[in-house]
Amino acid sequence: MRTIKRQHRAVNAPIADLVTYRALPTQSVEHLDPFLFLNHHGPQVYPAPNNGLPFGPHPHRGFETVTFILDGDIMHQDTGGHQSIIGPGGIQWMTAGRGLIHAEISSPEFKREGGPLEILQLWVNLPAKDKMVEPRYIGLQEPEIPTTTLDNGRVTIQAVSGNWAGTQGAVQPLADIQLATVHLTEGGTLELNIPAERTIFFYTVRGRLRVNGEETSARQLVEFNHDGDELHLEATSDAVVLLGHAKPFGEPIVAYGPFVMNTEQQIQEAYRDYQAGTFGRWTE
Template sequence: MRTIKNIHAASYHPIADLITFNPLPSAKLSQIDPFIFLNHHGHQTYPKNNQGLPFGPHPHRGMETVTFILEGDIMHKDSGGHESVIEAGGIQWMTAGSGLIHAEVSSDKFKKEGGDLEILQLWVNLPAKHKMTKPRYLGLQKDEITNFKLDEGKINVQLIAGEWEEKKGSFKTLSPITMSTIHMNAGGRFTKNIPQDENIFFYVVKGSVKVNGEVITYRNLVEFNQDGDSLTVEASEDAIIILGHALPLNEPMVAQGPFVMNTQQEIMQAYQDYQAGKFGTWNH
């Protein structure tokens, strides 16, 4: 079984009136290669006639964003012409690649009516060979995503990407990566085999779980050693976790603002290209 190296508590970094916790990166952990950044927004309840999410038009290059909508909704627009409103239980996967401009805001309905909101966004690094790939975006609603039960129905796995016991995730990825959201009822238990050479992304969104015998509470990220090939997870109470794993890229990474590249020179080029209008035009 994998042993735990460290447990990293998410720190509180509100954005405007949006409650936000951020476990990665931190002072003690720069990345879990290729997983490089996580923001956990909410849980909070918005009143009627609210301003919604504050993420207006901004650029990205060299990485991917995976957005988990647990409650509320998110309206996506980008310079590639993609537009969607994804509701609770849905997932967005955006490959910034060579560069695009996008906005992620709340729908008009949510801003008018208010309601509960909890959304997480994970950044996944792209390998050097895919940094300048053509941007792409896919948003899927809850009922469009592979899901299955474990432990006599006590666990529901939403398989976003990769494979799990011969089941296939709903998003096709440029590099092999497994990603899932797991809802666990108290007492639910599962074991998952994960190759020893892959890095594990394990974040507790809600509740409390035991991982290989150690208790992990909500808003904590687990960093594992590379010393085993299985995880056993048991829910101490009703819980939600995000579990991903992938081979590390083992490449130099320079992250600055919304750009994630391999060298400082490539970062400077990204800013120049953005200012020169090479990320497309924003006409929303």
């Protein structure tokens, strides 16, 4: 059974009127290679009317954003020509690659009607060989994401990428990144085998659990040692977990604002390219 190195509490980091807790990076943990960043927005209830999400047009290069919509919606647009509105239970997987500009805002309906909102955004690194690939975007509604149910219905795994208990995820990423959301009712248990060399990403979104014998609760990121391959979860209340694993890239990480590359020179090149318009021109 893997041992836990440390638990990290997400820090309060509101953005305008959006309730936000940043789980990665914090003062106690910089990254969990290749997982770079996690913002937990909400839960909160927006009034009618409202301004919605505050993420207007901005650039990215060198990594991927994976967004999990638990409540509310996100309207996506980017300079690659992709547009979508994804609702509760859906996901967005955007590969920034060589660079693009995108916006993540609320739909006109949500801004008009309001309602509950809870969203997770995870940044996943790209290996050096794929930093400059063509951008791509995948937006999936909840019914398009395979699920598997275990422990007499007390555990449901939404397989986003990779293979989970024999169920193949909806997205085939460039690197071997396995991601899922796990919903457990109180008393539900889950046992997984994850090779010791792989980094586990384990963030409790809601509820309380016992993981490999240690208590954890909402808004805590669990960091594991690389000393075992067994993962055992037991829900001590109804709970939701963002769970992933991947083999570490072991490459230099240089991050500055919206760009994640391997060298300072590459960061400077990203800014020059963005200013020169090679990420595309934004049109409303």
